[in-house]
Amino acid sequence: MTSLETAELAVKALDGKKGLDIKLIKIDDVSSIADYFVIATGASNTHVKALADEVEFKLDQNGISVSHIEGYRSDSWILLDYVDVIVHVFSEEAREYYDLERLWQDGKQIDISNIPGLRINPTTGYNPD
Numbered sequence: 483m484t485s486l487e488t489a490e491l492a493v494k495a496l497d498g499k500k501g502l503d504i505k506l507i508k509i510d511d512v513s514s515i516a517d518y519f520v521i522a523t524g525a526s527n528t529h530v531k532a533l534a535d536e537v538e539f540k541l542d543q544n545g546i547s548v549s550h551i552e553g554y555r556s557d558s559w560i561l562l563d564y565v566d567v568i569v570h571v572f573s574e575e576a577r578e579y580y581d582l583e584r585l586w587q588d589g590k591q592i593d594i595s596n597i598p599g600l601r602i603n604p605t606t607g608y609n610p611d
Contacts, residue, residue, distance in 0.1 A: 485510075485517035485566035488546055490597050492562075492569050495540035496522040497600045501533050501571070509589040517566040519586060523577050527557035533571045534560040 489506055496504050501522035510517040520537075524530035531554070538548055541564065550563040558576040562569040570582060583591075594600065 483544070483546065488541065488564055489518040489520050489567045489592075490594075491541055491544055491546070492520045492537050492564075492567060493594050493597055494599065495537045496520070496533055496569075496571070498540075499529075499533050499536045500525075502574075503577075504594060505583060506592040506594050507583070507586055507589040508592055509586055511590070512586070512588045516563075516568045518568070518592075519582065519589070520567060520569045521572070521577070521582055522570070523572050523574055525574075527573060530557060530560060530571050530573055534562060534569075537562055537569050537571070 493504055493506055502525060503523050505521040507519045507521070508517065509515070509519055522533060524533050534551075534554065538551075541548070546564060548562050549565050552561040552563070553559045558573040559580065560571045562571075572580070
């Protein structure tokens with residue numbers, strides 16, 4: 483499985499659990515730490531954990547094991563490291579504070595509305611329900 487396919491699976495998992503403002507950023511041209519960042523927001527601390535758990539579960543079902551997890555006890559930012567793909571799940575406050583989209587603005591934002599089966603509104607980035 484390619485790193486893009488892994489990132490798309492993470493996006494689908496986040497979408498399936500109603501993750502908010504999901505972004506996929508290709509960073510391999512600007513950094514050697516990974517190929518892609520997947521960023522999403524949870525509506526509450528419980529939702530942040532549920533989103534991270536769902537990503538880990540869905541990727542594991544596809545034979546992709548997480549290499550490292552950071553912040554699971556913090557409730558505001560959980561990082562799932564899949565080596566070539568790094569998934570960031572934030573609370574709203576933490577996402578605004580860390581502003582990874584601005585920090586990684588030299589990366590290329592991928593249009594996730596082209597991923598089959600997503601419920602995300604391509605204009606707003608939010609789920610319709």
